[in-house]
Amino acid sequence: MRALLHQQWTCYKLQLKVLSTSAFEGFLAVLFPLMFASAALLIYRVQDDPESMQYAGLGAAIMGMWTAQGVVAASMLSRERWAGTLELVVASPAGLGRVLVPATLAMSTIGLYCVVATIAWERWVFDLRLEISSWPLFVLSVLLTALTLALVGYFIAVTTTRYRYSGTLGAALEYPGWILCGFLIPVASLPAVLQPLSWAIPTTWGMAAIRSSADGGSPWGDLAACAATGAVYAVLAAWLGSRLVESARRHATLALT
Amino acid sequence: MTSDLAVEAVGLQRTFVTHTGVLRRVRKDVEAVKGVSFHLERGELFGLLGPNGAGKTTTIKMLITLLLPTGGSARVLGHDVVDDVREVRRRIGYVFGGDRGLYERLSARDNLRYFSELYGVDPRRQKARIAELLELVGLTGREHERVEGFSRGMRQRLHIARGLLHDPDVLFLDEPSIGIDPVGARELRATIGSLTDVGKTVLLTTHYMFEADELCDRIAVIRSGEIVAEGTPTQLKGLVTAGRVLEVETYGVAPEAVAAATAVPGVRSVLAEDRGQQQVLIVQVEPGAEVTQAVLASLGAARVGRVSAREPTLEDAYVQLVTG
Amino acid sequence: MTSLRIFVIGGLMSYRALFGWLKPGILIPTLVFTPICQILLFAYIGRSAGVGDDEFYVIGNALNYAAIPCLFAMSFTIEGERQGGTLGIVLTTPARRLPLFLGRALPVVVNGWAVAMIGVVGGALLLDVHIPGGAWPSIVLAVVVTSASCTGLGLAMGAVTLRVRQGSTIANVVFCVLLVFSGVNVAQSDLPGWMAAVGDWLPLTHGIQAARLLADGSGLGAVDGLLLRETGIGLLYTVAGLALLRFFEDESRRSASLDRV
Known part of the structure; x- marks a missing residue:
């Protein structure tokens, strides 16, 4: 157990270092959602209603987490493959999950940074002060959202790796996540066919929990749903991951460039 | 303006300004080319040899108009490389080694078509010209494939075809054979050699001495931005060592022994080369001197294998010129 | 003659050679799926906020997304x-x-135009937006003008990438600037004054306004001023880009600045 934690911690630190030295992850991962958040806030601002500004401000703050995870996770294994390190990673005695989870946790950390940056931006540019009734519950909800999003990222990384242009695919996931997870659009107002998709993403529940803890409600039900859906992604990803490694060994697709 | 010379460089100089340091930027002038003069007759194959960073590519870049000289002047077919840019560009071809410089996503044929347009090759002649060049460089049959799948040798041959598209009078080949396998390199040498048969003037830079020896009519050796020797390959060999070269195979020779061998009267220089387990001492001998016994005696306890004497090669001359 | 061939044939070949997205696996997610998603995102946000109507967001975001090929493809063909x-x-x-x-x-303008039209048509179908049949020819024209002026900005950016590199990062930043400043999702009159002033000097702003008026049933005569302004701004960036390219080439001969890779 100690060895496992040590390995996870070391991998996490190194992956965070890799991410924060790259121009895209370091700069664009913050700027892109920040600009979209600004565009959304400019729309909400037209009506000048404090209640809807609080709604939009909370959602805009969490939006960046999705970008830091979805877009980057999808291309992670591909980047390893281009760099020629994927074979080395798979050949190491640690399981694929033990390598991928710290990496996606590192992405979630960048996502948390986005949350803080956006909240600061909202104060500074839009003069919008978020009302948070319970800070401990709010922070807990944000952290659990980040953690479960890392598990979604693990799932995305495993499923997209056979796709040649997975970076593109990751970028294409950005808007659907923003539409579905209830950041700026209430899930109930989406077309009925899309709503089940929203419920299948832990981030939707996480966002609901964040809103409840900010507005003085009880977040526990949403947090439980968030944790449960997150766990499903982890199990699915672990299973798919082992299948992936098997199939790659059979079809020699690891070194594919 | 006409001139009998294909290329003429007079006191050509190039200084680069670099900055070092982050907070306090320190300006530093680097003299890459320190006033070189040479000329190429029409139809000549001229070699420019020198170690990495000696200024070969900088010299070529000035001649092909990509870089302005900071001193001196140069003419290509009588046109000044600073002022008559378009006239020079129309008449020259430029080919460099390595696998860059091609559009990976286009086929070989499309790469050639593109540059035909940029060089203004008559559209009615284009198709035939491209077919002819593909044939010349042995890529017929592969012309529809994307370049990303090409081997290094194929890319290099395509580069040469590209350089010849507009039938230039002067070709600049900058290390064209770098990284090519022996068979490919031999084919490439045959292609380069045939260029002068059809009246082209070629300026070639290379690291491979046998290549220069085989191909070039004349050679200039450039070191740290200066030409240190110029002449035919035969003249160059004679210039450095009119004497012979003694090669001694040894096992475990000590540095002191090499120093002792160098001190033997009649020995100009001793170079120890590692070849697997053995070291081969390459001993440059002054003309007429008989040093074999004395050199062997100076090696002391080291085991000695085969001893042979040979005539100097261009490589011996080159090594001596650029290290001496 | 040679110059004309370089312009038409050479231009098309460079675009094919240097724009790496021309594979279905990249093209469809990037230039078909994503613009539609952006339209839906902002249309739904508009509905939740109770601001604007669907047509407003369809036109604004479809034209905004034309900037993706215009900026990226144009700068790739130079940076590449x-x-x-x-x-x-x-x-x-x-x-x-x-x-x-x-x-x-030229091919970049066509690409941008196609992406914007896919957005307008797709968004209108999905959100059930009605645009009168007679308005379409003039909307097509407004989209051509807007793509061309965005490509002008792309050319200027491409010139900059010869020296600065990081073309994709710059293109993303410029895209975001256009999203926020050129009245894509908020009418320029509802933007803070300084933002609207910046928008006046960006491509897209006047083209989007013209396309919205046309979709609402105005004739071409009512928007000719806007389209002229859009063209003028595009030209301004194009000339700046060409001047920069010229400057960098001359400067590279002096200082070898384009040789370092």
């Missing part, structure tokens, strides 16, 4: 020369630089 090591070879050719670089813009 440097990455592939072909810049030096291209610059030793006697080809005239004006048709050489402007020719690359």
Whole structure:
């Protein structure tokens, strides 16, 4: 157990270092959602209603987490493959999950940074002060959202790796996540066919929990749903991951460039 | 303006300004080319040899108009490389080694078509010209494939075809054979050699001495931005060592022994080369001197294998010129 | 004659050679799926906020997304020369630089136009937006003008990437600037004053306004001023881009600045 934690911690630190030295992850991962958040806030601002500004401000703050995870996770294994390190990673005695989870946790950390940056931006540019009734519950909800999003990222990384242009695919996931997870659009107002998709993403529940803890409600039900859906992604990803490694060994697709 | 010379460089100089340091930027002038003069007759194959960073590519870049000289002047077919840019560009071809410089996503044929347009090759002649060049460089049959799948040798041959598209009078080949396998390199040498048969003037830079020896009519050796020797390959060999070269195979020779061998009267220089387990001492001998016994005696306890004497090669001359 | 061929044939070949997205696996997610998603995102946000109508967001975001090919493809066709090591070879050719670089813009304009039209048509169908049949020809024209002016900005950006590199990062930043400042999702009159003032000097702003008026049933005569302004701003960036390219080439001969890769 100690060895496992040590390995996870070391991998996490190194992956965070890799991410924060790259121009895209370091700069664009913050700027892109920040600009979209600004565009959304400019729309909400037209009506000048404090209640809807609080709604939009909370959602805009969490939006960046999705970008830091979805877009980057999808291309992670591909980047390893281009760099020629994927074979080395798979050949190491640690399981694929033990390598991928710290990496996606590192992405979630960048996502948390986005949350803080956006909240600061909202104060500074839009003069919008978020009302948070319970800070401990709010922070807990944000952290659990980040953690479960890392598990979604693990799932995305495993499923997209056979796709040649997975970076593109990751970028294409950005808007659907923003539409579905209830950041700026209430899930109930989406077309009925899309709503089940929203419920299948832990981030939707996480966002609901964040809103409840900010507005003085009880977040526990949403947090439980968030944790449960997150766990499903982890199990699915672990299973798919082992299948992936098997199939790659059979079809020699690891070194594919 | 006409001139009998294909290329003429007079006191050509190039200084680069670099900055070092982050907070306090320190300006530093680097003299890459320190006033070189040479000329190429029409139809000549001229070699420019020198170690990495000696200024070969900088010299070529000035001649092909990509870089302005900071001193001196140069003419290509009588046109000044600073002022008559378009006239020079129309008449020259430029080919460099390595696998860059091609559009990976286009086929070989499309790469050639593109540059035909940029060089203004008559559209009615284009198709035939491209077919002819593909044939010349042995890529017929592969012309529809994307370049990303090409081997290094194929890319290099395509580069040469590209350089010849507009039938230039002067070709600049900058290390064209770098990284090519022996068979490919031999084919490439045959292609380069045939260029002068059809009246082209070629300026070639290379690291491979046998290549220069085989191909070039004349050679200039450039070191740290200066030409240190110029002449035919035969003249160059004679210039450095009119004497012979003694090669001694040894096992475990000590540095002191090499120093002792160098001190033997009649020995100009001793170079120890590692070849697997053995070291081969390459001993440059002054003309007429008989040093074999004395050199062997100076090696002391080291085991000695085969001893042979040979005539100097261009490589011996080159090594001596650029290290001496 | 040679220059005309360089402009048309050379331009098309450079675009094929240097724009790496021309594979279905990249093209469809990037230039078909994503613009539709952006339209839906902002249309739903508009509905939740109770601001604007669906048509407003369909036109604004469809035209905004034309900037993606216009900025990225245009700067790739210039920056790619440097990455592939072909810049030096291209610059030793006697080809005239004006048709050489402007020719690359032509396929890019067509690409941007197609992406915006996919957005307008797709968004209108999905959100059940009604645009009168008679308005379409003039909307098509407004989209051509807007793509062309965005491509002008792309050309200027491409020139900058010869020296700064990081073309994709710059293109993303510029795209975001356009999203926020050029009245894509908020009418320019509802933007803070300084933002609207910046928008006045960006491509897209006037083109989007014109396209919205046309979709609402105005005739071409009512928007000719806007389209003229859009064209003028596009030209301004194009001239700046060409001047920069010229400057960098001259400067590179002096200081070898384009040789370092």
